[in-house]
Amino acid sequence: MATMPQLLDPGTPGQSRVPALLDQAHAVVDSLQEAIAADQRTAGRALRADLVEVERLARRVEAARLRLVARADSVRVAERTGHTDTGAWVAQSTNGDRRPASRDVRLATALTAPSTPPPSDSPDQTPVGLTLVGSESPSTPPEPPQPELARTAAALDDGRISADHARVITQAMDDLPDGLTLEQRRACEAELLLLAVNRAPAKLRIAARRVLEAVEPDEDVVDAHEDDVLASEEAHARDESAFWIRDNHDGTMTGHFTVPWAAGAILGKVIDAMTAPRRRTQPGSDTVITEPSDLARLTGDTRVDELDWQHRRGLAFADLLTRIPTDHLSRKVAATLLVTTRLDDLTADLRRAGSTDAGDHLDAGTIRRMACAAGIIPVVLGGPSQPLDLARQKRLFTEAQALALSLRYDTCAAQGCERPFAWTEIHHLHAWRDGGQTDLLNAIPLCGYHHRMIDGPDWQHTVHRAHDDTATIHFHRRT
Structure with a gap:
């Protein structure tokens, strides 16, 4: 039989340790707030390190909160308090809004939901707790099934991912096609956790649509799965579409749409x-x-x-x-x-x-x-009617060149910038005034913020080329 974790204070049987630990945690946070207020450091590296650790701590506290929510849902607190569901109970208990509270309940229960046991190969099973005639000992009750997303829950507990990352992972796991084995599903979960390491939740959500690649070698099957996920998102978006507008009676109107x-x-x-x-x-x-x-x-x-x-x-x-x-x-x-x-x-x-x-x-x-x-507009990139390499003939890049560049870049080319390509301007890496060519190899998309920085007096930059000739700009403040 599995050993139950030690949750109670040995000196006070039956009394939970949680309130005392929460008091200690509040005291530690009070001390942390005082230390931050008194801290005189200005180095960006030190502040970043502290911020990363505080973020990790906040994620761990969020994981603890979700465990409490899951516990409340499992013991059906809402039914005993007259609330319609656990989301309503959480919202009322925390003075929060109903919709995010319900989202938290869904995440908390998903992280603690047991995995579905694989079907047994033997149709003739001995009931648990019965003793076979002539046997030496009664059958042993099976271990309770582990949560399917135990590794995701552990990553959240440790602060390696955020609750938003966990929501993306749980949704991606829920979107996986039927028929996968438990091992295949675990492989997909492991891949999602790897993808989450250096991605914001929005970027993870895009990458997660193709997580089936971890276990499915047929690209057409993966493409079809990704298309199913996107179609499902589109259908959900249409179901959630809404619009309202009200008269403020002061010459203005205020509205909201989804x-x-x-x-x-x-x-x-x-x-x-x-x-x-x-x-x-x-x-x-x-x-x-x-x-x-x-x-x-x-x-x-x-x-x-x-x-x-x-x-x-x-x-x-x-x-x-x-x-x-x-x-x-x-x-x-x-x-x-x-x-x-x-x-x-x-x-x-x-x-x-x-x-x-x-x-x-x-x-x-x-x-x-x-x-x-x-309508469909046929475009032959690089053809005689749409030259992509203008050399020194023209200074400004053409629409055809912008279209070709969009096939190489999804976002601004500055390191870490996620502003989409549609928001960028095309910049000459080697300045046109200094003999730079108006061609794709010398073209790079930059958002307005980084476009200003690249010619500004306070910044210097380096260009890193990938194997596909795409470039990434790394900025460094001049010293």
Whole structure:
């Protein structure tokens, strides 16, 4: 029989140790707060190390909270207190909102749910607790099954992943196709934990759609699974779509909407295009300033500039609403969302997802619907009508070059930057004024923030080339 963990204070039988340990934890946090307030260090490396450890501690506390939520759900506290479910009980107990509380309950129960035991090869089983005639000892009760996501729970307990990472992993495991063995599912979980090491939850979510590659060698099967996941997300998004607007009775109206990702990405790109400042090049510089969020870098007042940015986006949205041609709402889409897919996949009804220049993927069905609405524009990259290497003939990169570059880069090329390609400007690695070529090898996408940095006096940079000729920019402050 398994040994039960020591949870009770040996000196006080029947009394939980949890309240006393929580008191000690609060005392430690009080001391930590005082130490941080008194700390005079300014070195970025030391502050980063402390921040990483505090983040890990917060994740471990979150894991403990989820274990309490799972415990409350398993003993059905909500039924005894008159709440409709555990989510309602958690929300009321913590003065929180119902929706995130319900999400926490789902995660907590998923992390503690036992794995399904494999079917037995022997149809004739001896009931547990009975003694066979002539046997020397009664049968031994089996060990209770371990949680299927025990390794994910352990990673969260240790602070190696966050609760948001764990949500992505549990969803990806739930999305796996039927028929996988327990060993195959464990292999997928292990792969997801590896993927989570250096990825934010949003990036992990994209990579997790293809986790089946860990156990499935057939790429077509993996493609079909990824397409199923994306189609399911699209269906869920449509189910969750909502819109409301109210009159504030002061000349303004306030609203909120939830729409599928593709529709939101198109709207975001339209607003970005409407609010981007006019392209302007500083004398003697190849830097083009186009990203409004960099205004804080110009004036130093982050709050004022952020409010100004939000204000201009609000005005752009209002302008857009007043200009929508309502007599042609069923015609072609008004904005371009660049989707990369293979023509064979599009025409042969293959189930392969496509990537977008806004940082995520679309399922095959959505791509076909968008193609029907927008039309198909044949482009032969590198052909005589669309030259990609302009040498010194022109300074500015062409749309064809931007399209070709989007097939190489998903995001800004600065190390660690996750701003999508659609938000970037193309920069000459070797400045055009110094003899740089206007070709793809000398082209690199940079968001406005990093575009300003690359020619700024306070920063130096190095270029790291990958085997596929893509480049990553590493910035270092000048000393």
